[in-house]
Amino acid sequence: MKKKKLYVILAIILIIGFVIYISLNGKNKQKENEKIVNENVIEKLEQEKNIAKFNFETKSVKLNSGYEMPLNGLGTYSLTGDTCYNAVSSALKSGVRLIDTAYMYGNEEEIGKAIRDSGIPREEIFVITKIYPSQFDNPKEAIELALKKLDIEYIDMMLLHHPGVNDVSAYKEMEKYVGIGKIRSLGLSNWYVKELKEFLPQVNIMPALVQNEIHPYYQENDVIPFIQNLGIIVQGWYPFGGRGHTSELLNNETIVKIANNHNVSSAQVILRWNLQKGVVVIPGSSNPNHIKENTDIYRFELTEDEMEQINNLDRNEKYDWY
Numbered sequence: 087m088k089k090k091k092l093y094v095i096l097a098i099i100l101i102i103g104f105v106i107y108i109s110l111n112g113k114n115k116q117k118e119n120e121k122i123v124n125e126n127v128i129e130k131l132e133q134e135k136n137i138a139k140f141n142f143e144t145k146s147v148k149l150n151s152g153y154e155m156p157l158n159g160l161g162t163y164s165l166t167g168d169t170c171y172n173a174v175s176s177a178l179k180s181g182v183r184l185i186d187t188a189y190m191y192g193n194e195e196e197i198g199k200a201i202r203d204s205g206i207p208r209e210e211i212f213v214i215t216k217i218y219p220s221q222f223d224n225p226k227e228a229i230e231l232a233l234k235k236l237d238i239e240y241i242d243m244m245l246l247h248h249p250g251v252n253d254v255s256a257y258k259e260m261e262k263y264v265g266i267g268k269i270r271s272l273g274l275s276n277w278y279v280k281e282l283k284e285f286l287p288q289v290n291i292m293p294a295l296v297q298n299e300i301h302p303y304y305q306e307n308d309v310i311p312f313i314q315n316l317g318i319i320v321q322g323w324y325p326f327g328g329r330g331h332t333s334e335l336l337n338n339e340t341i342v343k344i345a346n347n348h349n350v351s352s353a354q355v356i357l358r359w360n361l362q363k364g365v366v367v368i369p370g371s372s373n374p375n376h377i378k379e380n381t382d383i384y385r386f387e388l389t390e391d392e393m394e395q396i397n398n399l400d401r402n403e404k405y406d407w408y
């Protein structure tokens with residue numbers, strides 16, 4: 087009798103063990119399949135080479151979100167107070183319609199005011215802002231703060247400023263704001279191939295833009311095609327190397343020679359080189375003459391040989407840590 091009871095208990099244990107094994111195995115298979123589907127999407131996009139075309143007539147590009155974005159803008163890092171307000175006002179007067187800011191720059195209020203005061207219809211201006219990793223644990227508050235400070239009805243594009251803890255959940259919160267029309271397009275900043283491969287399968291809306299450091303001494307020639315093939319626009323920061331490094335780039339012998347060929351400045355050559363590589367430019371400046379000069383990059387074209395000469399200047403020399 088005792089033996090029979092033992093057999094029954096053993097049989098029950100075996101059946102329970104078997105059921106647990108089958109269900110866990112099934113879940114793992116499902117996870118594997120999900121992952122394969124997502125990786126396939128990236129691979130498929132990469133192979134399709136879904137590169138967006140720059141329209142040099144309209145000076146804009148159509149994003150994968152369906153919105154048009156200008157090809158050149160004004161960067162506002164380190165511009166604050168009246169300097170920032172005046173720089174943005176001057177840029178808008180010179181025809182610039184893309185402004186790049188960030189929570190970290192501490193100037194969203196000045197930028198919003200300059201835009202509102204300009205009298206230019208809101209729809210004609212494209213504003214990019216970014217939320218910082220220190221805000222990722224409360225992204226709703228961060229987005230609401232940006233909307234409040236800018237005070238321009240909606241944000242054209244919001245980026246995660248850097249990879250960081252909770253970046254996926256912060257991005258997913260931004261996706262919700264796309265759903266209610268308060269943010270129009272999403273993007274990432276300082277994301278490279280490895281980071282993108284990890285990040286993309288975890289989100290629902292494909293980023294429309296990746297903003298990374300790009301200039302003749304740091305060209306990211308391995309990263310740019312990867313991003314562009316996914317149908318994502320690449321935007322370069324520090325086009326002139328950033329404050330403290332501009333003279334090295336602007337006085338580079340090769341760049342000066344090419345500038346003389348076209349009767350333009352070194353700054354214009356660098357910006358044009360970016361555009362011909364399919365990279366959107368956001369040079370920073372508080373000088374109205376420079377701001378105007380930086381918009382005048384559509385009336386000349388660098389030859390293949392000149393492009394190659396600048397491509398050969400790459401030194402993999404990064405001017406910031408991220």
Ligand SMILES: NC(=O)c1ccc[n+]([C@@H]2O[C@H](COP(=O)([O-])OP(=O)(O)OC[C@H]3O[C@@H](n4cnc5c(N)ncnc54)[C@H](OP(=O)(O)O)[C@@H]3O)[C@@H](O)[C@H]2O)c1
Binds near residue numbers: 160164187336351354
């Ligand atoms: N996502 C990120 O992590 C990140 C990081 C850094 C920057 N950014 C963005 O990228 C933008 C560009 O970077 P940046 O402003 O730091 O550096 P930058 O554009 O490489 O260089 C700005 C410097 O170039 C000078 N300059 C501008 N136009 C010129 C011209 N035509 N001729 C001669 N000098 C000229 C400016 O001086 P003047 O004021 O005298 O013209 C300023 O000192 C930033 O403003 C920001 O929006 C993003």
